[in-house]
Amino acid sequence: MNAIIQQLFKFKGGVKPQTNKTISAHEPIAQAPLPARLIVPLHQSIGGTPNPLVVAGDHVLKGQLIGGPDGWLSSAVHAPTSGTVLAVEDHISAHPSGLMTLSVIIQPDGRDEWLPRTPLNYRELAPERVREILRDAGVVGLGGAVFPSHAKLSASKTVPMEELVINGAECEPFITCDDLLMRERAEDVVRGVGIFRDLLAPKRVLIGIEDNKPEAVAAMQQAVKSLGEPFEVIAVPTRYPAGGAKQLIRVLTGKEVPAAKRSTELGVQCFNVATAYTAYRAIAHGEPVISRIVTLTGNVEHPCNWEVLIGTPLGEFIQLGQPKSDTNGYLMGGPMMGFEMPSLDAPLVKATNCIIAGSPTLFPPKAPEMPCIRCGACADACPHELQPFEMYWFARAKNFGKTQEYKIFDCIECGCCSFVCPSHIPLVQYFRFAKSEIWAREADKKASEAAKARFEFRNLRDEREKAEKAERLAKASAAKAAEKKAAAATAEASIEPATGSDGADTSGAIAAPVDADAAKKAAIAAAIERARVQRAAAEPKNTDGLTIAQRKEIAEIEARRAPLQEQTDPNAERAKPGTALKEVKG
Amino acid sequence: MTHYLFIIIGAVLVNNVVLVKILGLCPFMGVSKKLETAFGMGAATTFVLTVATGASYVIDHYLLVPFGLEYLRTLSFIVTIAAIVQLTEMVIQKTSPMLHQVLGIYLPLITTNCAVLGVPLLNISNKYNFIESLLFGAGSAVGFSLVLVLFAGIRERIEGADVPVYFKGTAIAMVTAGLMSLAFMGFSGLDKYQ
Amino acid sequence: MITAIIIMALGAIVLGAALGYASIKFKVEGNPLVEKIEAILPQTQCGQCGFPGCKPYAEAIAEGEVDINLCPPGGAEGVQRLADLLGREAKPLNAEEKPKQVALINEETCIGCTLCIQACPVDAIIGAAKQMHTIVAPLCTGCELCIKPCPVECISMEPVAENLDNWKWKYPVIEIKRAA
Numbered sequence: 001m002n003a004i005i006q007q008l009f010k011f012k013g014g015v016k017p018q019t020n021k022t023i024s025a026h027e028p029i030a031q032a033p034l035p036a037r038l039i040v041p042l043h044q045s046i047g048g049t050p051n052p053l054v055v056a057g058d059h060v061l062k063g064q065l066i067g068g069p070d071g072w073l074s075s076a077v078h079a080p081t082s083g084t085v086l087a088v089e090d091h092i093s094a095h096p097s098g099l100m101t102l103s104v105i106i107q108p109d110g111r112d113e114w115l116p117r118t119p120l121n122y123r124e125l126a127p128e129r130v131r132e133i134l135r136d137a138g139v140v141g142l143g144g145a146v147f148p149s150h151a152k153l154s155a156s157k158t159v160p161m162e163e164l165v166i167n168g169a170e171c172e173p174f175i176t177c178d179d180l181l182m183r184e185r186a187e188d189v190v191r192g193v194g195i196f197r198d199l200l201a202p203k204r205v206l207i208g209i210e211d212n213k214p215e216a217v218a219a220m221q222q223a224v225k226s227l228g229e230p231f232e233v234i235a236v237p238t239r240y241p242a243g244g245a246k247q248l249i250r251v252l253t254g255k256e257v258p259a260a261k262r263s264t265e266l267g268v269q270c271f272n273v274a275t276a277y278t279a280y281r282a283i284a285h286g287e288p289v290i291s292r293i294v295t296l297t298g299n300v301e302h303p304c305n306w307e308v309l310i311g312t313p314l315g316e317f318i319q320l321g322q323p324k325s326d327t328n329g330y331l332m333g334g335p336m337m338g339f340e341m342p343s344l345d346a347p348l349v350k351a352t353n354c355i356i357a358g359s360p361t362l363f364p365p366k367a368p369e370m371p372c373i374r375c376g377a378c379a380d381a382c383p384h385e386l387q388p389f390e391m392y393w394f395a396r397a398k399n400f401g402k403t404q405e406y407k408i409f410d411c412i413e414c415g416c417c418s419f420v421c422p423s424h425i426p427l428v429q430y431f432r433f434a435k436s437e438i439w440a441r442e443a444d445k446k447a448s449e450a451a452k453a454r455f456e457f458r459n460l461r462d463e464r465e466k467a468e469k470a471e472r473l474a475k476a477s478a479a480k481a482a483e484k485k486a487a488a489a490t491a492e493a494s495i496e497p498a499t500g501s502d503g504a505d506t507s508g509a510i511a512a513p514v515d516a517d518a519a520k521k522a523a524i525a526a527a528i529e530r531a532r533v534q535r536a537a538a539e540p541k542n543t544d545g546l547t548i549a550q551r552k553e554i555a556e557i558e559a560r561r562a563p564l565q566e567q568t569d570p571n572a573e574r575a576k577p578g579t580a581l582k583e584v585k586g
Numbered sequence: 587m588t589h590y591l592f593i594i595i596g597a598v599l600v601n602n603v604v605l606v607k608i609l610g611l612c613p614f615m616g617v618s619k620k621l622e623t624a625f626g627m628g629a630a631t632t633f634v635l636t637v638a639t640g641a642s643y644v645i646d647h648y649l650l651v652p653f654g655l656e657y658l659r660t661l662s663f664i665v666t667i668a669a670i671v672q673l674t675e676m677v678i679q680k681t682s683p684m685l686h687q688v689l690g691i692y693l694p695l696i697t698t699n700c701a702v703l704g705v706p707l708l709n710i711s712n713k714y715n716f717i718e719s720l721l722f723g724a725g726s727a728v729g730f731s732l733v734l735v736l737f738a739g740i741r742e743r744i745e746g747a748d749v750p751v752y753f754k755g756t757a758i759a760m761v762t763a764g765l766m767s768l769a770f771m772g773f774s775g776l777d778k779y780q
Numbered sequence: 781m782i783t784a785i786i787i788m789a790l791g792a793i794v795l796g797a798a799l800g801y802a803s804i805k806f807k808v809e810g811n812p813l814v815e816k817i818e819a820i821l822p823q824t825q826c827g828q829c830g831f832p833g834c835k836p837y838a839e840a841i842a843e844g845e846v847d848i849n850l851c852p853p854g855g856a857e858g859v860q861r862l863a864d865l866l867g868r869e870a871k872p873l874n875a876e877e878k879p880k881q882v883a884l885i886n887e888e889t890c891i892g893c894t895l896c897i898q899a900c901p902v903d904a905i906i907g908a909a910k911q912m913h914t915i916v917a918p919l920c921t922g923c924e925l926c927i928k929p930c931p932v933e934c935i936s937m938e939p940v941a942e943n944l945d946n947w948k949w950k951y952p953v954i955e956i957k958r959a960a
């Protein structure tokens with residue numbers, strides 16, 4: 001019971017929206033039935049897009065790797081059930097844009113047949129190997145950021161690891177998936193935390209849970225006790241966004257993570273409880289991340305938490321909860337940070353912690369945006385101590401440099417500012433807009449710098465090639481001249497052996513440039529001639545077997561080109577003698 | 587001592603070159619779109635104006651007055667200022683490329699800044715001595731920089747405001763300048779307290 | 781009168797001499813402005829401004845020889861940024877603004893003549909003589925310089941489609957609803 005004595009800290013700002021958690025928390029986690037079709041997007045986590053390892057027609061087993069991680073910062077994707085791959089194609093994604101992303105579409109065969117699983121004892125494995133296993137099992141941060149977990153499991157080399165923070169706060173309204181997970185599978189979660197602890201070797205392990213989830217706190221404390229782990233399970237005051245990584249670290253450890261630093265530099269690392277659970281399943285049971293617990297709540301008859309396969313289409317999933325007739329949309333995530341799902345065809349992914357059915361009564365249409373009155377309510381609510389009203393002003397004016405001066409990139413888009421704004425300004429939308437504009441600009445800048453470098457290198461290479469060619473020609477003609485002179489000298493030598501060598505040298509020096517020039521011209525003329533012959537020979541090749549219409553088209557094009565070519569050809573060839581030669585060589 | 591203080595306060599606030607004397611309006615309108623550039627322009631003008639007042643005092647006192655050539659003041663001052671600006675620019679460009687990057691394009695603009703010519707002429711009509719002239723010059727320059735920076739700050743914010751289309755740009759800037767000028771009238775009499 | 785002329789002439793000579801000396805003594809090579817202008821230009825090296833590449837155009841702008849609105853890939857925004865940098869008046873672009881695009885070689889018709897490879901300013905085309913060529917799309921700047929040299933007209937420009945990597949959040953717009 002040391003949890004109660006533990007001194008807690010506070011973070012500034014935050015709000016207390018209505019939690020609405022009870023509606024979905026009274027029933028145990030249910031197993032969702034197999035859907036008719038699974039759409040598994042390959043890119044589900046931060047980092048490189050996994051490479052597809054299957055093609056249409058392949059038969060896959062449950063847990064089979066279908067997307068191999070692309071580099072270290074990337075995570076694998078697996079088949080959620082056994083069945084046949086229908087296609088590997090672009091499919092609408094669970095993303096606010098509703099754009100397509102490369103997905104593997106699987107038709108389940110109903111047998112739900114597992115690939116042979118190999119339980120491992122991670123204590124016998126090298127830490128490096130454990131991280132690899134986690135990457136290949138597709139373990140990513142299930143709190144919503146989907147950052148590959150293995151990449152967070154290397155302790156900083158310079159700073160000793162002080163605290164490992166396990167995030168069970170679940171501060172967003174409506175969502176109860178972590179709550180139920182901790183209530184029902186606390187021991188597995190604690191075992192997963194044990195894996196993280198052994199990899200990072202922190203001095204303390206703190207499990208933070210908001211105090212509106214007493215059952216989860218009790219279950220976790222019980223599990224910690226029965227497994228004999230020295231973890232501290234701490235109930236933190238319920239205040240949104242207590243579940244933000246930086247906020248929870250602040251509350252539990254009193255450490256404030258500076259903008260430009262990672263928490264590891266302060267000796268702190270943070271994981272979600274569901275991540276710990278999947279890590280344990282991956283190692284101790286050999287089960288990759290192919291399902292997750294999703295809260296289905298809001299305007300539905302039967303709100304509940306479901307263990308659902310990754311890739312289940314939204315349309316099939318919502319039927320489990322029987323949405324009421326006035327449902328007008330589905331939010332993925334919570335009401336504070338979530339976004340509207342673009343389509344019922346979009347699949348559930350690793351980042352999907354909650355689906356909320358919306359209705360006009362549940363989420364009334366937003367009141368019209370009024371002018372900012374600079375009341376400062378947003379600055380009071382901001383958990384990152386930013387000045388949203390200033391960032392808004394400049395984001396609205398598209399003065400992005402100024403928004404960066406006001407540290408827009410420290411914004412975690414938690415939505416507190418929009419929540420408290422008396423003028424109903426969608427502040428977070430402005431910040432997202434400004435951020436993505438700044439990113440696009442930076443990408444453009446990088447691209448143009450790369451283009452410039454390539455252009456300059458190309459120019460350099462052209463110069464060098466030209467110089468080399470000139471040198472080679474000069475050398476060749478000099479050699480030829482020397483040969484000639486030598487022949488002349490021998491001829492002369494027969495007449496006047498005494499002064500022959502001297503005279504040959506001086507005359508050779510004068511004659512060489514003239515000869516070199518002539519030789520170069522001759523070589524170029526020959527090359528052009530050869531190129532022309534070759535081009536003429538090459539041309540008819542792809543005109544075989546053409547239709548009459550195509551032939552006609554070609555004739556027309558030829559006719560159009562002929563006068564143009566006459567104009568440009570001589571100039572081009574005079575300016576760049578190298579080009580003709582290059583063609584011949586190639 | 588208070589006399590000198592009053593000269594400075596008078597130059598910075600009460601008789602501000604831009605808002606009260608209405609001098610140097612072209613850079614005030616032209617270079618006040620961004621805060622950084624306003625800082626650069628302010629710094630450059632402060633330097634040139636201080637040097638120019640000193641140089642004009644010397645020219646007037648030791649060259650024009652002894653030979654009775656007071657009527658050539660304007661002409662000789664302009665030539666001197668232009669030369670000083672050119673010289674300053676070249677020296678800065680060579681010695682401190684960083685500073686030149688900051689002030690770079692504003693330096694030549696100062697040549698045409700009427701405040702730089704106006705302040706030396708006011709010095710003479712006020713019959714200031716050398717020290718007083720320098721203080722008045724520096725004070726005016728600081729006053730110029732102050733309102734330029736203030737004005738740039740306001741204009742940066744106005745960029746994001748819902749200004750009616752017909753008022754956008756220079757029009758709203760003029761209105762703002764007028765309001766600032768009114769505000770600066772509040773300082774009047776501050777330098778008369780004895 | 782004579783004194784006046786003498787004094788003014790003297791002043792002019794002194795100042796002129798000082799400036800002349802300074803201009804020799806404090807001579808600085810190169811123009812830092814060119815670099816700043818070049819940083820704004822999009823580096824497509826397309827030559828649509830009439831100069832062979834971005835740098836020559838930047839030099840011409842720095843010299844004050846040409847307008848700042850000749851760069852279609854930079855768009856209206858580029859013109860605005862140049863105007864801000866140089867303190868000049870922003871002008872509308874003297875050509876239509878196109879969306880970002882990349883070149884695409886129709887691999888059926890390509891005869892492998894290598895002409896486009898030589899035209900590409902950023903080496904974004906690979907291929908060999910009598911072999912099919914292809915464009916390395918991430919490197920293509922969309923300059924259109926490869927279109928003209930192609931003898932079989934197999935190169936076309938395709939606008940860059942929106943995908944999850946380049947998708948941007950939109951500016952919040954309040955829908956105006958018609959009053960019933």
